[in-house]
Amino acid sequence: MPAPKKTARRSLLVTSAVLSSLALAAPVAVAAPKPSDSPSASASPSATPPASMSSVGGARLGRPGTQVNLASGVPVLPKDVSARSWIVADAESGDVLAAHNAHWRLAPASTLKMLFADTLLPKFPSGTKHKVVPADLAGIGAGSSMVGIKEEETYTVHDLWLGVFLRSGNDAVHVLSAMNGGVENTVKAMNEHAEELQALDTHVVSPDGYDAEGQVSSAYDLTLFARSGMQKKDFREYASTVRAKFPGQTKKGKKGKKTRESFEIQNTNRLLAGDSDVPVYQGIAGVKNGNTTNAGATFTGVAERGGKVLLVTVMNPEKPEHNEVYKETARLFDWGFKAAGKVQPVGELVPPKGAAQAKPGVNPSGEAGGSGDGGSGTTGTGSKPVAGAPAADGSSGIGTALGITGGVLVLLAGAAFLVNRRWPLPDLVRRRTRP
Numbered sequence: 001m002p003a004p005k006k007t008a009r010r011s012l013l014v015t016s017a018v019l020s021s022l023a024l025a026a027p028v029a030v031a032a033p034k035p036s037d038s039p040s041a042s043a044s045p046s047a048t049p050p051a052s053m054s055s056v057g058g059a060r061l062g063r064p065g066t067q068v069n070l071a072s073g074v075p076v077l078p079k080d081v082s083a084r085s086w087i088v089a090d091a092e093s094g095d096v097l098a099a100h101n102a103h104w105r106l107a108p109a110s111t112l113k114m115l116f117a118d119t120l121l122p123k124f125p126s127g128t129k130h131k132v133v134p135a136d137l138a139g140i141g142a143g144s145s146m147v148g149i150k151e152e153e154t155y156t157v158h159d160l161w162l163g164v165f166l167r168s169g170n171d172a173v174h175v176l177s178a179m180n181g182g183v184e185n186t187v188k189a190m191n192e193h194a195e196e197l198q199a200l201d202t203h204v205v206s207p208d209g210y211d212a213e214g215q216v217s218s219a220y221d222l223t224l225f226a227r228s229g230m231q232k233k234d235f236r237e238y239a240s241t242v243r244a245k246f247p248g249q250t251k252k253g254k255k256g257k258k259t260r261e262s263f264e265i266q267n268t269n270r271l272l273a274g275d276s277d278v279p280v281y282q283g284i285a286g287v288k289n290g291n292t293t294n295a296g297a298t299f300t301g302v303a304e305r306g307g308k309v310l311l312v313t314v315m316n317p318e319k320p321e322h323n324e325v326y327k328e329t330a331r332l333f334d335w336g337f338k339a340a341g342k343v344q345p346v347g348e349l350v351p352p353k354g355a356a357q358a359k360p361g362v363n364p365s366g367e368a369g370g371s372g373d374g375g376s377g378t379t380g381t382g383s384k385p386v387a388g389a390p391a392a393d394g395s396s397g398i399g400t401a402l403g404i405t406g407g408v409l410v411l412l413a414g415a416a417f418l419v420n421r422r423w424p425l426p427d428l429v430r431r432r433t434r435p
Contacts, residue, residue: 049085053103054201057220058347061102068098069344078331082318084296085219086328088336091227091302091309095345097336099219102347105201106315108217109290110145110168111298112209114225115202115217117164119193120180121232126158136178137171141210144170147265150249159247165238166267167246168290173208183207198350199224211294219313224349226287226300226311239286239302242267270326271301278323281330289325297325303333310336 055062147169163172177186199221205212245262271281283303296316
């Protein structure tokens with residue numbers, strides 16, 4: 001039987017001081033306490049989930065094991081999902097369609113960069129330039145993923161975010177953190193933002209997601225970060241960019257003339273860029289992948305199909321197969337699109353603490369850093385995928401991305417919107433020329 005429709009809480013006019021995207025009026029259950037930096041809260045958890053976990057989003061989400069309401073007409077969950085933790089949620093309504101150990105605190109790896117981006121993107125206009133000094137690159141963990149930033153070279157904020165999203169560059173994260181007052185200040189801001197989003201399983205120690213004692217998150221929290229970030233126009237564009245040009249090192253020619261060439265970087269999200277054993281997933285538009293020794297492989301993705309927008313997070317598949325995290329994510333996406341509208345939810349993605357009623361009429365910037373167009377962030381509704389459209393700076397739209405047709409296209413930055421409308425992801429499919 002179809003899941004019952006929600007009424008009263010869909011009709012409220014809501015806004016958030018930080019993210020209106022999560023404003024779904026809903027009760028919030030008591031959360032488990034935050035982890036400490038003690039060995040018991042290390043990034044290497046036990047092999048089994050705790051018997052009792054946070055109940056944010058609903059009591060069932062705090063239970064170990066798989067939570068789903070199977071009934072007549074609801075497809076059976078895929079049996080070949082080996083992840084320690086996963087979640088399938090409707091990005092628009094916030095309904096959690098199914099979950100497995102959703103609040104298990106695990107090492108997040110570079111999926112934590114979604115929180116980093118959601119916290120820092122509004123702080124710097126994309127055209128801001130920064131000359132890298134040695135101190136900016138201090139403290140990067142051994143074996144970190146890098147985009148190739150060089151000391152004494154100048155990069156735009158736009159360049160740096162491409163390095164974060166496409167190559168998961170810890171060097172880009174550290175430079176942006178230095179611009180934000182340092183790693184310590186950035187970690188503090190990320191923890192505060194996580195608390196505002198009610199991502200109470202999360203404790204940040206390193207802004208890049210590198211394994212660190214006490215650094216944990218959960219499939220539930222990572223999904224909140226993705227849902228929050230996708231309300232930012234530039235976050236959506238970076239997350240859905242398949243490949244782009246990145247500035248190289250300045251060199252002197254034979255006549256002493258300085259030249260600086262660029263090189264191509266490609267998104268390491270295999271559902272977006274594809275791989276030998278993983279095809280591009282239909283309707284995919286990001287969001288972020290990660291892989292470290294303690295975390296294993298982690299991934300959060302967003303995709304649209306048949307008018308439905310889903311978020312899926314998968315943490316640490318136990319199968320040792322190549323690209324297993326993407327394969328399991330694809331299987332859960334497939335299930336979610338078949339089950340959407342048929343399965344009764346087991347919980348929900350909660351709104352931020354700051355969600356409050358507000359008056360309509362706010363005209364927000366569509367882009368973080370104050371460089372938006374002041375409108376909807378799109379040239380119109382009903383946009384269609386544009387494959388292979390190159391941008392002026394070498395960015396490419398090759399691949400499939402997400403477009404939302406119809407509904408009201410509203411962005412964050414304090415914008416008010418009716419939550420009984422479609423959850424807004426404007427302009428995501430469009431690969432426009434970048435400035």
